[in-house]
Amino acid sequence: xxxxCVTPGRRLGLANELDAGPxxxxxxxxxxxxxxxxxxxxxxxxxxxxxxxxxAKFAIPTIGSHxxxxxxxxxxxxxxxxxxxxxxxxxxxxLGTVRVQDIRATxxxxxxxxxxxxxxxxxxxxxxxxxxQRSYYLSTAKDEFGVVFAQSVxxxxxxxxxxxxxxDTKTQCVEKRKCAKxx
Amino acid sequence: MSGAVxxxxxxxxxxxxxxxxxxxxxxxxxxxxxxxxxxxDHMRPIYAxxxxxxxxxxxxxxxxxxxxxxxxxxxxxxxxxxxxxRKPNARRAHFVCDFQYAPFACSKRSPTQSTDEHETSLWxxxxxxxxxxxxxxxxxxxxxxxxxxxSDGKMATxxxxxxxxxxxxxxxxxxxxxxxxxxxxxxRDSQWIVDCTHQENAECSVLVAYMPSVDExxxxxxxxxxxLEVHEQGVQLCTNVCVRVYAVICRALQASVE
Numbered sequence: 001x002x003x004x005c006v007t008p009g010r011r012l013g014l015a016n017e018l019d020a021g022p023x024x025x026x027x028x029x030x031x032x033x034x035x036x037x038x039x040x041x042x043x044x045x046x047x048x049x050x051x052x053x054x055x056a057k058f059a060i061p062t063i064g065s066h067x068x069x070x071x072x073x074x075x076x077x078x079x080x081x082x083x084x085x086x087x088x089x090x091x092x093x094x095l096g097t098v099r100v101q102d103i104r105a106t107x108x109x110x111x112x113x114x115x116x117x118x119x120x121x122x123x124x125x126x127x128x129x130x131x132x133q134r135s136y137y138l139s140t141a142k143d144e145f146g147v148v149f150a151q152s153v154x155x156x157x158x159x160x161x162x163x164x165x166x167x168d169t170k171t172q173c174v175e176k177r178k179c180a181k182x183x
Numbered sequence: 184m185s186g187a188v189x190x191x192x193x194x195x196x197x198x199x200x201x202x203x204x205x206x207x208x209x210x211x212x213x214x215x216x217x218x219x220x221x222x223x224d225h226m227r228p229i230y231a232x233x234x235x236x237x238x239x240x241x242x243x244x245x246x247x248x249x250x251x252x253x254x255x256x257x258x259x260x261x262x263x264x265x266x267x268x269r270k271p272n273a274r275r276a277h278f279v280c281d282f283q284y285a286p287f288a289c290s291k292r293s294p295t296q297s298t299d300e301h302e303t304s305l306w307x308x309x310x311x312x313x314x315x316x317x318x319x320x321x322x323x324x325x326x327x328x329x330x331x332x333x334s335d336g337k338m339a340t341x342x343x344x345x346x347x348x349x350x351x352x353x354x355x356x357x358x359x360x361x362x363x364x365x366x367x368x369x370x371r372d373s374q375w376i377v378d379c380t381h382q383e384n385a386e387c388s389v390l391v392a393y394m395p396s397v398d399e400x401x402x403x404x405x406x407x408x409x410x411l412e413v414h415e416q417g418v419q420l421c422t423n424v425c426v427r428v429y430a431v432i433c434r435a436l437q438a439s440v441e
Contacts, residue, residue, distance in 0.1 A: 005437045005440050005441065007353060007362055007432075007433040007436045007437065008353055008358075008359040008360070008361055008362050009359070009360065009361030009362055009394060009395075009396035009397060010396065010433075011396065023358075025316065025358075025360070027360075027397065032360070032361070032396065032397070034316060034358040034359060034360065035353075035356055035357070035358055035359070036353040036354065036356065036436050036439075036440060037356070037440070038440075054356055054440075056356050057246050057247075057355070057356060058246055058264075058265065058266070060265050060320055060321075060322075060323050092244070092266045092267070093266055093267050094266075094267045095267065130273055130321060130322060133270075133271060136322075
């Protein structure tokens with residue numbers, strides 16, 4: 001696996017000999033680099049893949065990516081969140097919405113937003129759609145998605161005790177949240 | 184025509200317009216050589232650095248930046264994005280260039296240097312925009328803010344601006360089809376001279392922005408009046424010099440990564 005620094009527009013190889021990986025594009029049967037980064041070739045079938053990688057400074061949410069977001073507001077139909085991280089790259093000021101039907105996978109009719117999220121919670125979610133003009137649509141319908149960090153009404157950090165409850169570490173009060181499965 | 188005179192709702196142009204007269208300025212003969220001793224097809228020395236603003240602090244909000252010098256032309260550019268757009272387009276990113284002269288950039292000091300800052304911003308957005316893979320960033324906006332710190336030769340400054348924006352975009356890690364390289368030429372004594380300074384004010388100049396690797400011209404700008412054959416010759420010569428500028432930009436980008 002040779003590594004070499006390439007600039008955008010650099011020719012990397014022919015499209016019928018190599019597969020175009022991330023950071024490259026194909027035009028007229030030739031693979032070109034599309035970002036400034038390090039070129040690497042990895043063995044794969046049926047053709048080796050060439051890609052250009054660079055640690056990204058900012059990312060935008062893409063469908064299927066896992067995001068960390070902070071809840072800004074809730075209303076009976078949805079929770080508005082501010083997306084902070086996309087996979088493992090920081091994200092700048094993109095908004096997301098978790099609709100009430102996307103909070104849980106089962107018993108969607110009986111879900112209430114105020115017993116799942118509260119403003120200020122940090123949640124892990126998955127991007128399911130580009131959404132509307134203002135925000136992306138997110139979903140917490142799987143076990144590994146939900147609240148990862150929250151503060152109780154007394155201001156102390158809470159730890160999850162079950163998939164639907166979190167407990168204040170100091171006062172032992174229990175509050176209802178849709179928790180992410182961290183164990 | 185009388186209706187136009189009474190029409191107060193619209194801004195009317197002049198009732199009569201004439202073609203501007205191009206008076207050729209009398210300049211020293213080209214055969215005497217250029218004032219700074221350069222050859223006719225030599226560009227001024229280029230110094231380019233990618234990442235001076237964005238690398239300094241990790242919390243800086245600019246994704247990419249560049250500082251570009253060409254002779255005494257000095258330009259800095261900061262790229263912000265991809266960040267959320269106010270009017271998002273679900274298919275592609277919105278790219279905007281904001282071009283500004285510093286008040287001390289030209290020979291005369293004034294807060295707004297030029298009435299065509301806005302027009303130049305639009306032209307830059309249209310010239311550098313096609314080089315970016317905007318479809319990779321739906322619902323986002325990419326903004327490039329360019330400040331000309333010192334200007335020397337209008338067309339040469341514009342060409343240097345395009346080079347600076349390309350550097351900053353590549354430093355920001357934004358996906359592009361190719362790095363855009365630009366250079367300008369002035370016509371004197373029926374000869375094309377590369378990279379005219381403010382002193383070598385040519386009556387006709389042409390600027391070409393070119394992507395050498397994919398062999399596509401993204402923008403051509405011409406001022407002054409000339410015949411089609413001379414114009415074509417100028418564009419071709421410019422394209423050849425752009426390839427040399429491209430090599431300098433790529434070397435500066437590679438140096439910034441190491």
